[in-house]
Amino acid sequence: MTAAAQDILETLLTQEQIATRVAELGRDISREYAARNPLLISVLKGAVYFHTDLTRAIEIPLSIDFMAVTSYGSAPAKSGVVRLIKDLDIELTGRHVLLIEDIIDTGLTAGYLLRLLNARSPASLQICTLLDRPRRRILEALPIAYRGFEIPDRFVVGYGLDYRERYRHLPFIGVLKDSALQEADL
Amino acid sequence: MLDATREGLAGPVKGSKNSETDEVRFAHRSEAEFAGILDFYGIDWEYEPRSFPLQWDETGRVIESFNPDFYLPEYDLFIELTTLKQSLVTKKNRKVRRLRELYPDVNIKIFYGRDFRHLLLKYGLRATTATR
Numbered sequence: 001m002t003a004a005a006q007d008i009l010e011t012l013l014t015q016e017q018i019a020t021r022v023a024e025l026g027r028d029i030s031r032e033y034a035a036r037n038p039l040l041i042s043v044l045k046g047a048v049y050f051h052t053d054l055t056r057a058i059e060i061p062l063s064i065d066f067m068a069v070t071s072y073g074s075a076p077a078k079s080g081v082v083r084l085i086k087d088l089d090i091e092l093t094g095r096h097v098l099l100i101e102d103i104i105d106t107g108l109t110a111g112y113l114l115r116l117l118n119a120r121s122p123a124s125l126q127i128c129t130l131l132d133r134p135r136r137r138i139l140e141a142l143p144i145a146y147r148g149f150e151i152p153d154r155f156v157v158g159y160g161l162d163y164r165e166r167y168r169h170l171p172f173i174g175v176l177k178d179s180a181l182q183e184a185d186l
Numbered sequence: 187m188l189d190a191t192r193e194g195l196a197g198p199v200k201g202s203k204n205s206e207t208d209e210v211r212f213a214h215r216s217e218a219e220f221a222g223i224l225d226f227y228g229i230d231w232e233y234e235p236r237s238f239p240l241q242w243d244e245t246g247r248v249i250e251s252f253n254p255d256f257y258l259p260e261y262d263l264f265i266e267l268t269t270l271k272q273s274l275v276t277k278k279n280r281k282v283r284r285l286r287e288l289y290p291d292v293n294i295k296i297f298y299g300r301d302f303r304h305l306l307l308k309y310g311l312r313a314t315t316a317t318r
Binding site for chain 2: 071072073080081082105106108109111112115135136137138139140141153155163181
């Protein structure tokens with residue numbers, strides 16, 4: 001067991017469960033986006049593992065791109081608004097865009113990204129999220145076309161999801177021990 | 187500036203995104219933090235813009251009312267932040283249930299203390315700011 005894995009209370013989704021579901025999503029997207037050359041966008045860094053695995057499970061021509069934005073906690077206090085750190089390289093106008101998310105809970109981040117991307121006039125814009133935690137949803141009207149797993153109200157890490165930049169590299173998704181959260185709070 | 191006569195709103199407006207957040211007198215630190223998060227993601231908000239009467243005495247005088255913490259006009263949504271203390275959660279759950287019975291067209295969500303704590307943890311912030 002790695003040092004990082006020792007901080008995990010329980011495994012919520014195994015590497016095998018994730019791989020199986022990602023393959024299913026890849027097949028669904030291949031079928032529904034056939035002949036549309038979709039552009040799959042994700043936001044660094046949480047969705048990177050999902051994005052790379054998902055795109056390799058899709059059997060139709062596609063393009064990929066990445067963007068990066070500041071998160072609330074990383075921004076200087078009272079700095080106001082989300083800041084785009086890395087913009088897309090590919091023009092969105094007229095493209096069929098799939099926003100790839102690691103997790104959607106409140107929907108605040110996704111809502112911001114949808115506003116940003118819609119302003120660039122894509123032909124269509126939908127969301128594919130690996131994890132969905134609807135219990136905490138604030139913004140309901142999100143175009144989630146594909147979801148990997150609905151998860152309970154637990155603090156999860158792994159497969160891209162972090163806590164203070166740790167645990168992203170775990171190949172599974174697990175519930176973080178409270179002691180690990182408290183430790184990091186000190 | 188906020189239009190207090192906006193459809194669906196009544197009563198005095200105590201604060202909004204268009205106000206300086208620092209000038210809004212929040213009842214608790216967690217509310218100020220939540221307003222900061224909404225500001226960060228460009229979501230318009232108003233703080234306790236409306237009081238919903240929940241109970242009246244025999245003379246028609248309001249004896250119980252409920253002021254949800256936030257209103258998001260773009261989403262026509264009220265949000266109530268709750269405490270980690272179970273007795274207060276139970277009381278607020280009851281008020282929200284009553285509000286939904288009396289005002290079925292009003293959209294309201296409760297954001298529980300645990301949810302808020304996890305939201306702050308996601309942003310790498312101290313969990314203590316989420317409690318009240």
